[in-house]
Amino acid sequence: MEKPENQLLVIFGASGDLTKRKLIPSLFELFLRRLLPDKFLILGAARSSFTDEEYRLMQKKGIIESQGKRLPEEREVDAFLELVHYFSFDPSDCTQYPRLKERIAGLQLEASLPDNVVYYLATPPLLYKPIAECLKKNQMNKSGGWRRIVVEKPFGTDLKSALQLNNFLRSAFGEKEIYRIDHYMGKETVQNILVLRFSNGIFEPLWNRNYVDRIEISATETLGIENRGKYYESAGALRDMIQNHLMELMAFIAMEPPAMFDPESIRDEITKVFRSLHPAAPHDVIRGQYTEGVAEGENVRGYRSEKDVAAGSVTETYVAMRFFIDNWRWGGVPFYFCTGKRLAEKSSEIVIHFKSTPQHFFTGECTGTSCNQLVIRIQPDEGISLRFGLKVPGAGFEVKQVSMDFRYDSLSGDTLPDAYERLLLDVMLGDSTLYSRSDALVASWEFIDPLLREWESAAKRNLFFYSAGSEGPEEGLALLQKTEECCGKCGEASAVNDHDEVFSE
């Protein structure tokens, strides 16, 4: 496997949760797999005061916790941690950057590193602008080698703020130097959508409006908002899950085959999908909020009683929506998104429902709706299932729906790599295929923004409540037309669509 060029990784916000739980453990895994550059150092930077040794000790705990039962060898952890250094400074104060610049230069000299630096912004989003500005002011955005900057989600809170953030970043870095991360894209099954579609000849002829009846993309959680009330109050399910994760999944499913398998060709196709989205009709978008209930056997409080949530909050914790893509491949095929917190089941999956046979000869299952679904599971286990009808043994011709299952971990003797492992390796290699490009991001916000505006003007009228631990509000289930033969985790969409009417709106 290709190894990245020698380089330095600077993590801003390095005293935080993301760094400890995800970034450092993923870098450790890359170290174990011998995928880090031959010469490589990590510099964590944040306001908290730590010596290098204290910081390493804190990260050691994170690595051990992340490994679960697979206890890593201590000498391996210690050898990895020798690559890790810490620098205490305030990232919002441009006058402190010359010290950071000096520390970077010192480390580069010590380890004979070329002037190649990745800046990873693992800070609250309000710091993205000052960090980009300060890097530019101190000429730390340019180098004799290269610079890359990784920006965590959320990338803006609406179209206007996303455009502004793009402008700030673009004033300091070129588009090819900016990596907007969405950790869903690092999941094996998500990348596998591209391989499934573009390395197999059997799916492509069916992958269109002639054979596909509808597509559901869902991400449901049993957990509530935990201690993230402050963040969630300003986000809500539409921004937190749909604008980024679910839309990226949808783009991989809906895109045309790229001209070449390179980052720009793939991102061109993703952008085209977003630009082809038909504005969602307000009655096709249902938002909900959980009230108290029983989740996984425990009594849990409602959203409005969670910590840091306003008593009369109208923030949505659930969204079900139906929409269409105005292009030749998908015109008239309804796509469904469904996401929510404190729902009955934890699951992320894509269900492609194929059209029914024109005649139904047999009894049993598959008589009313199609028996054929391709299910791409992302959580809790990554895998793919193909469902079809077969004859029940014995007299007559009774049909039962059966499933051919593939679990993705059966391809790997080891556990599956964490999404961050793949994405960190890609940015070190300079491969932006799985990162969002600015034009795609803007197009996705152009689709989402009118819904936010609509909700702002009718905040209370359009909010439906559901008990924690249930399948969501009735209005959402009605939109998804849940039936007994439900397949998708948010309910099965109607077999009879009124999409032609909506498509021509």
Ligand code: NDP
């Ligand atoms: P934290 O809230 O833990 O913040 C990270 C660090 O940023 C803190 O330790 C703090 O370090 C520094 N910081 C916080 N506020 C300020 C401030 N006002 N001025 C200067 N520094 C500040 O964030 P996370 O680690 O949880 O997440 C980082 C980013 O990643 C966020 O944008 C988040 O949305 C995103 N993200 C996080 C995920 C996660 O699982 N945690 C998952 C997906 C995305 P110090 O006080 O030492 O300066």
